[in-house]
Amino acid sequence: MDVLKSAAPSNFCDTCTVRNRAICSDLTRDELNALNGIGRQRKLRAGEQLIWEGDEAVLVANVIDGLLKLSSQTSDGREQILGIAYPSDFLGRPFGGSTPYGVEALTEAQVCVFERRDFDRFAREHPRLEHKLLERTLSELDRTRKWMLLLGRMNAEQKIASFLLQVADRAGDSDTGEEDRVTFDLQLSRQQIADVLGLTIETVSRQMTRMKSQGLIDLPSRRTVTILDRYALEDRAE
Amino acid sequence: MDVLKSAAPSNFCDTCTVRNRAICSDLTRDELNALNGIGRQRKLRAGEQLIWEGDEAVLVANVIDGLLKLSSQTSDGREQILGIAYPSDFLGRPFGGSTPYGVEALTEAQVCVFERRDFDRFAREHPRLEHKLLERTLSELDRTRKWMLLLGRMNAEQKIASFLLQVADRAGDSDTGEEDRVTFDLQLSRQQIADVLGLTIETVSRQMTRMKSQGLIDLPSRRTVTILDRYALEDRAE
């Protein structure tokens, strides 16, 4: 029995929950084993930093579980969140250069980490992996550009409404019922929401309170939102 | 003579000025011929639209010469420029999906256009091309994220200063002399600068006039800027 087991060596990819969604999804069994050989899993506590802004990029990673933020700071310490990484998302900057933003866990998180040099070499030898990474990067670029319109041209109300709708869609699977009455967890503090939207914490708070008093949303707890009138909310978002 | 000529068929890549910088740069002679077969050159007048926002992505392109803008609009018609494409940059959205932004020539421009389906197939068969495209997309994503910090967290003065420094660096080769006295052409109208920075035309105008009166810059003509005190300008940028 033991002999049989060792003939098929254990591999943490086997139990990976994002195995079919992350960039590894097109790899063969052998390729997966090779990749497994250069990576390691790592657990992060909420608030723990994985990559520092401006560091030479020494590692890249796949998100397995949890939420992480990519962020950058002005010289006077104000922060802008550049993106939120969800399970199956790819983190870091392969192929040279430094990472121009920091990566920090927002919740407890599980990531699959690679030394960048190892990953770079592996990627160059496996075009299917590079292709997956390319598709992912193109989508991320689209999403980021869409966010620029929000940052550059929307007022506070539009920003909050867009944000709530986006989080609702992304966390969508959770609650349901009628189409326009969804409850979901924000996962972010008011300060973090402000840092995503380029606002202050007070403005975020006021806008959300206002939307609640207008019956667009409900706020059952600090980090929970119920959308009561999705249609009206979409109206405010544009 | 004619026989010899036809043995080495002419190929517009041969005379391409961005041949060694664009994503085609790693291709062999044969590959280049194949790519040449599916592409065509196209000339655009200033203001001409190459891709419309929200269109299903039917074509992609390399910029050979000129400047183009990627931009998106709010429902009430206000515009946000998401990026400027320079010669050797790649345009469009390969591998499915629609292009969530419009592409329009800012100056007279020359592009090398491909049907997206043709390009997709070619790319998948040529990993070196995909690799180039991946590196380029990763760089573009970095640049775009850097811009988010500007849009979300900087005031008008910081935005203008950052913008002028960035244009100066990108157009850098032109004039010179001392290190901190560069003259360059903006290529953009005040309105377009406003659309890049998420400001109004009036704010852009006021800030630039103010910087001129403070001796940071000079404005020899409407679209020309001279940086008189680069150090001070860098100070304003942060």
Place this chain on the structure above:
DNA sequence: CGAAACTTTGAGAGGGTTCAAGATGAGTGG
């Protein structure tokens, strides 16, 4: 139960927008 962190609420100030008018410059045809 008490302290610390986070959120809400209020009042006031300021930066950027809006609306409006005037100035400048480029292109056109007489």
Place this chain on the structure above:
DNA sequence: CCACTCATCTTGAACCCTCTCAAAGTTTCG
């Protein structure tokens, strides 16, 4: 070459949204 026109840019004044500063309220967690 000069007037004329149109688009672009500058300047001014008033307003408003968001920020700032401050304090009170709420939740969380030891």
